[in-house]
Amino acid sequence: MDAGGFGIMDIEADVFAEQWSFLDMDQLKKLKRVHLWELKTNNPWVKMLNRGEKLAQFIPSEVLKRKDIEERVNVICHFIKIAMIFLENDNYNGVMWVWEGLQKAAVQKLQKTLESLPDQVKEVMSHFRNKLSDDRLRNAMNNGLLEHRPVIPWIKLIDSAVFQIDSQQNDFVLLPTEAEEGSVPLLNIEKMW
Template identity: 30%
Template structure:
């Protein structure tokens, strides 16, 4: 049963806060296959289970203590999210359970329950509500991903990509440095891809996951229209993380139009010949003078394959002999890089909007909420258990 997995994670997880949201997600969705009374009975049974295996008495006591703490932690999260579940027989069983357990466990739990009752005079389920109806104000903290249109995300992220790209100077191409504009461009892309996966797997409801994936596919298509290959590959990378790819049932629920667009993206972004098609299209646009943000991961790989600048000045056998073929390769890479920048300088002012809504969206995109890979996997497992 899924609840046992969550409890086991709580026992083994050094930072329980990482698992706390999983508790909330489970509570929001568990009534599809269980009842509050059945779930409470499972928790009580888990509390009473002895430690398995050939362990010493001290180890057994330690394991049991962790399990009991996990149960009270789970109950706290449950009561916080959906305390309206506790009524009639379920409430009586909870009260009986709390009276029987040692005070070291009951006191924190009772204190938590009392705080929740004081702060929520009416039953509520608030953590995973759908976006509020009506026009979003787009003030910081008042909107989430699904409140935004695909074109808004694509346009404002493209502005940020262009700005970051234009801030990179030639010296950064020649000298690898940490905490540089070059480094920030790479890190921003990694965060964006993780954000894509985070937004998808944090939704317990299949319909919300479907809507989120639809939105990201549309964002990818807008990136394609904007000639932002970097943003395009950020989305594609997020959609192809293991935590998202395993959601087979969710993907089957996608509308045929979205699946058609997915197939288009698969063809255009094929890994064949080291993303040969993408590289060819990007370079063609650049040489024609068309503004395009290249996939920065490929730019970075090209630079890294060139090694340090000093390696191009001399050969390994004689430091006085210049390796002109290497110098030519490096020179061509730098010229292409400068050409990308020159083309993008034409559109920076065109893209940017200084109205308050767009500024707030850019602020949101500069501080994207993400989860680490292990938490993404756990969330994905709850969305679609194996």
């Protein structure tokens, strides 16, 4: 337990991952195409991004507030276990936010801590480092969808794809003037990937 009371180490990894996944699924159910470019604070898209960013910032703070190397190792192992449960449940959003938090400079500078990690955890981290590129992640998400498994995509990957638009192609396939009155323009999918 943390000095102030309840902490991350008091929450079982599977409980944390399951509850986070329930939140992600709930927000995905509420998500509509228009939310991709409307940046309102009550928007499910923005809520998922903000929650993920907070987790990615929370991870280094949890590691760094531990003074003992062994305690830091335990916290990193706990988050790796959470990431593995996310991966087992096809929650790529959760996996990537945990991985982003573990890749922050504050954690990566802790050489003695990283060297003290168990070999099994080092192997998992190496596997994540090799497998969690944007292209491989996109392929894994697509395979899950093709197999009709419920998949929670990494929201930041989609977010960056939406905002990194190639200026040589049209932004929209179907403009509002060409569509039915009141319809939303369709983004050019080629520009997203």
